[in-house]
Amino acid sequence: MASRTRQAVLTLLPVLALAATATACATKVNTGSQDSGSGVPLIKPGKIVTCTHLSYKPFQFSEGDKTVGFDVDLVDLVAKDLGVTQEIFDTPFETITSGEAFNTSKCDVAAAGMTINDTRKQAIDFSDPYFDASQALLVKKDSTYKGLEDLKGKKVGVQQDTVGEEYANAHSAEFGYTVIQFEDLPLMETAVRTGAVDAAVNDNGVLLDYAKDYPDTAVPKEFDTGDKYGIGMKKGSTTLLTKVNEVLKKAKDSGDYDKIYEKWFGKKPEKK
Structure with missing residues (x-):
């Protein structure tokens, strides 16, 4: 019995040593902070x-x-x-x-x-x-679209995963337009200028800035949504x-x- 116990202890010693080493190493893991x-x-x-x-x-x-x-x-x-x-x-x-x-x-x-x-x-x-913001509508300057109610049967561009997308989707059934999703803002804005979509909805700050740089576009309507950044x-x-x-x-x-x-x-x- 004694010899077997002694043999078991000797067998366990390397295992315990390895576990202790692993525990010591674990305390030194770099979390990236x-x-x-x-x-x-x-x-x-x-x-x-x-x-x-x-x-x-x-x-x-x-x-x-x-x-x-x-x-x-x-x-x-x-x-x-x-x-x-x-x-x-x-x-x-x-x-x-x-x-x-x-x-x-x-x-x-x-x-x-x-x-x-x-x-x-x-x-x-x-x-x-x-920052206080609201949603807004971007159109070509020579268009007759003044609000979402004018876009029945038309295409309205939005940027993926934005409040503008949520707002446009929430009113699409009411006003009868189709929502077209874009991955980023420049693609959406360019789509308005090229006629790929008839209008677009996004934050007022970026759309007003875009219309200033591209005077062939306009922002005829802002929607008071109470957004805060x-x-x-x-x-x-x-x-x-x-x-x-x-x-x-x-x-x-x-x-x-x-x-x-x-x-x-x-x-x-x-x-x-």
Whole structure:
């Protein structure tokens, strides 16, 4: 009996040693989080990585080899406060709203002209609202379409996974038009100019900016939907959320927000 027990113990020793080694190693697994020095965990040292879906001018778009825009400038304020620099990661919009981009450590925050709503709040956390928006209609300037009620039997373009898509779908049966989905904003806008669709619905900020750049288009109607944009992040990112909200409030109190707004929209925001 004693010899068998001794043999069993000797047999178990390598196994126990291996288990101990594995346990020790497990405590050293790199989760991909880095501390910026401010107590805010980030996925890359010295960077705050921002997910967006290009192009969404004037909120974020390419200018030469840089990504610029209203949202970019706002997140730069967060980066400056944290003592890091901003890095942009372009990804399909649905990977942001579903939370996938955060859950796979692609980015720390998302700034993509993104409306806060209950469905998205189930998948990601949002900052305090930083921009008031509404939906709008884009048409050719010489068209007779003044609203959705004029588009019976016509094609209305939308961008995939946006509030504009939801709004257009919600009224399609009432007004008798067909909704045509596009993967991104530029494809949708171009479709209006080429006649591939008769009109399109999206956020007023981007459509008004487009009509300014392309005067053969117009925005005859805006729909007061009460949309508010927020900066998104992974669920449970308490310290990052606190920091982003703190920076947004500071920017509004100091006047920096108004300067950035005027830079991209040509006027100061309306005070409410």
